Amino acid sequence: MKYLIRKVAWLILAIFIALIINFILPRMMPGDPASVLIYQMGRMDQASRTAIMASFGVEAEGNIFQQFITYLGSLGRGNLGLALSHYPAKVTTVLARSIPWTIGLVGISTIISFILGTLTGIEIAWKRGNPFSSIFLGLFLFIRSFPFFWFGLLLVYFFAFRNPWFPLGGGSSAAIADRWSLEFVRSVIFHGFLPGMTIAITSLGYWLLLVRNNMFNVLAEDYITVAEAKGLSWSRIKYTYAARNALLPSITGFAMQLGFVVGGSLLTEMVFSYPGVGFMLYQAIQQRDYPLVQGIFLFITIAVLVANFLADMVVLALDPRVRRG
């Protein structure tokens, strides 16, 4: 219970800090993005000018604390300002359109990659010194060292351009109008395959390494030697004694690495013009759409924090020591 309360408190506090960073960043930066933008956009009527100023909170009155309260208030009403690149759409509307795509793509491929990476990591640690283990480990360490987006380019080149097996980009075929048809689902899977593979293969090395290192620590424990001495079967030692205990720090580590993987995944979306948050971020950067960039940053940060929290909950469910506090 104490653990749970601590984690919930941490989640709330961390989200609060994320809000502060999101509030302070644009105010700390040189120049005033709103004026720059109004200048860039050239002629515009008074209403849009006011809307832009308002979306940056430039015209806000009072000192920084009062401004912060105003900012929190508008956030509470679900108002993140206007997305200038999709004017006059709201940031929240634009975000709501792209979030499902990202959660689907990044979520599914990360989970697949975590499971596969963990299983391989267990085997590699167990068969240590075996040439296959070394080759496997080396291969995935090599792949892990590539930027995600570059590996994406590679897959596009070979499996969409040279051999047109998969589409070059996009999230689904535009020809399908019915979003609830089987055909649409097939098209989504078809379009998501290459970006999903990019994320899954590039991040596999992270999880693999994580569990491998934890396995080494566990395998050096005395209770493993005792289990061997007792004559327990190898598979029992491997899974029930070693892997089970190596998995817990892995889940905590998963949360830590997640921020990195999410960052890489967003760039993958850009390569594939995938209609998710990452590609949206790319477009927002190109057009210097600051409110949208901020909105996306806020969403991603909160998503990562919540994922961290969920990982902690999994640890709580799996580890009796934590449960008893």
Next chain:
Amino acid sequence: MLLLFFKNKKAVLGLIILIFFLFIAIFAPILAPYEPFQNRDEEGLRFPLRSRPTGEHWLGTTQNGYDIFSRLIYGTRTSLFIGLATGLLTTAIALTVGLISGYFGGVVDDIVSFFINIFLVLPTLVLVIVIATYITVEGITPIILVLAITGWAWGARVVRAQVLSVREREFIYASEVLGESAPKIIFREILPNIVPLVMATFLTSTIAAIIGEASLSFLGLGDLTVISWGTLLYWAQNSAALLFGAWWWFLPPGLFIGLLGTSLVLLNFAIDEISNPKLRKR
């Protein structure tokens, strides 16, 4: 220690690759057949645009007729420099924060740890992208600073944990009883005991910085007049190298990033194995 290092296969392989890149970076002007901004030969004849790999241009030319191979060589210099400089700066920040937090403990540790944990869970790359959108990046200094400011938390965390454990050893108590000053204990007694960890932090943050630079430049958020692996990839993407089938343009920079990254990871492994006898092969 040195003997152990050279006996370790991973260490030797990692070192060879790293020396290969250092060699390219140092002798770039000699190794590159052309200047990075040269698009005519000595007789004033223009280089072909979007050329395939030929005898004159090993990796073809860009849409402006610049020699890609020369840009790759010069880019190695920039990217390696950004990586090492950021690595050094990040390690310095991580070390300072970790030492303060671990040595002084108590309230100081609570506060510092709080910030470490916050920075640890923030998606760094996204934060870097947001900051870079606001500032105008000229040259490579802003990139180094932004990457270092956002990337120190991991190192600080491991340094802190190690300092906490070293701090409890008897020789530290002995120094304290002898009345040594805090800086003296930190630098003379604790620091030598966490050297492997500091080296590991340096290697890890160097890899992160090289990938970070590539990502930022790829998005067009770096200084596009700088020649680096990242800007090479940016121009390849922006001139639709992929749709022209110009693999010679976007493949080599990424391969170089991957190779350099692998060499640093191998060195990291080796340091881990040498400093932690538990991991050494039985």
